[in-house]
Amino acid sequence: MKNKIIVTGGCGYIGSHTVVELINNNYDVVILDDLSNSSVETLGRIEKITGVKPVFIDIDLKNDTETKKVFSKHKDAKAVINFAAHKAVGESVQKPLMYYKNNLYSLINMLSSMVENNINGVIFSSSATVYGTPETLPITEKSKTQRPFSPYGNTKKIAEEVIDDLIKSNDNFSAISLRYFNPIGAHESGLIGELPSGVPNNLMPYITQTAVGLREKLMVYGNDYPTKDGTPIRDYIHVVDLAKAHVLAVERIINKQQEQPYEIFNLGTGNGFSVLDVINSFEEVTNSKLNYEITDRRPGDVPELYAATDLVKEKLGWEPKKSLNEMIKSSWDWEQKLRNNKE
Ligand code: WQD
Secondary structure, three states: OEEEEEOOOOOHHHHHHHHHHHHHHHOOOEEOOOOOOOOHHHHHHHHHHHHOOOEEEEEEOHHHHHHHHHHHHHOOOOOOOOOOOOOOHHHHHHHHHHHHHHHHHHHHHHHHHHOOOOOOOEEEEEEEHOOOOOOOOOOOOOOOOOOOHHHHHHHHHHHHHHHHHHHHHOOOOOEEEEEEEEEOOOOOOOOOOOOOOOOOOOOHHHHHHOOOOOOOEEEOOOOOOOOOOOOOOOOEHHHHHHHHHHHHHHHHHHHHOOOOEEEEEOOOOOOOOEEHHHHHHHHHHHHHHOOOOEEEOOOOOOOOOEEEOOOHHHOOOOOOOOOOOHHHHHHHHHHHHHHHHHH
């Protein structure tokens, strides 16, 4: 009998890659998604990759009644991975109430339905943004969290606190919060990858859309930061490495291997790369010149972020395998396939 996992936002970028790894590890997956930032086509692509089409329920988790119904129907699930959230930093600054409502209402409805149906384990998709501007590097899980610059980031910080308070009130409930650094890349099949709606906020999709001719040029937001080349440094991590960490977190929760009911892990490689490093790597990998221009800083950007990875290696036995060049090559392959299929 396979263990069933509910994956909210499972048609999205990180969600779909995680669903592939769950199926590859013999889990039954039920995807809950409102398709507000993803496509139902992803289900067929997951099936092409794994041979299995996951159960899919089109649901808005802000709808309390619907959420209760779905969780009651799937009360045999062993755990839930919660990806469902809006995640565009810039948009969240323009529309804070939409972000607080969407990301927190859906979380609270989901958690209530889990408790009601005795599904007592959640893996939460969090972000390094909860650390704000770090005082020391590398960032460990004990590093101080600060109020993130964006409402998007703040919904992640508040969500972690909501889960913490739930656990303090309920001895049966447990959670693992995974704080992602900068996920990039795509599955080797080129069938699933990052699909930003509208103009990409994030660096990698903007680079690949520029290279494929969708965007005129990449704006590099500032080269006057206190870093080796003046551009900000980030800890880029391959989305497939990230997905594999979620399977290990599910196993830890299901097999009751947690050392405390609420565990937090950074998911990064421990290596920092600047924006110019990424551009140079892209040009090397694709043997092309990228059209870019240095412009002003983007409000809210921090100079340098990279993870300490000792805890997740020790407790989850997880280690990222993919290099920056492999991440970039997979992003580029995905972008090219995406555009060729569209033409
Ligand atoms: C990376 C670097 C930019 C675009 C955010 C969220 C985080 C996570 C990932 C949400 C920065 C520079 C970018 C561009 C640029 N989750 N850049 N030109 O800001 O580190 O993290 O996304 O998806 O929670 O905070 O990622 O890819 O936006 O930026 O110069 O057109 O690239 O200044 O230094 P970020 P990013």
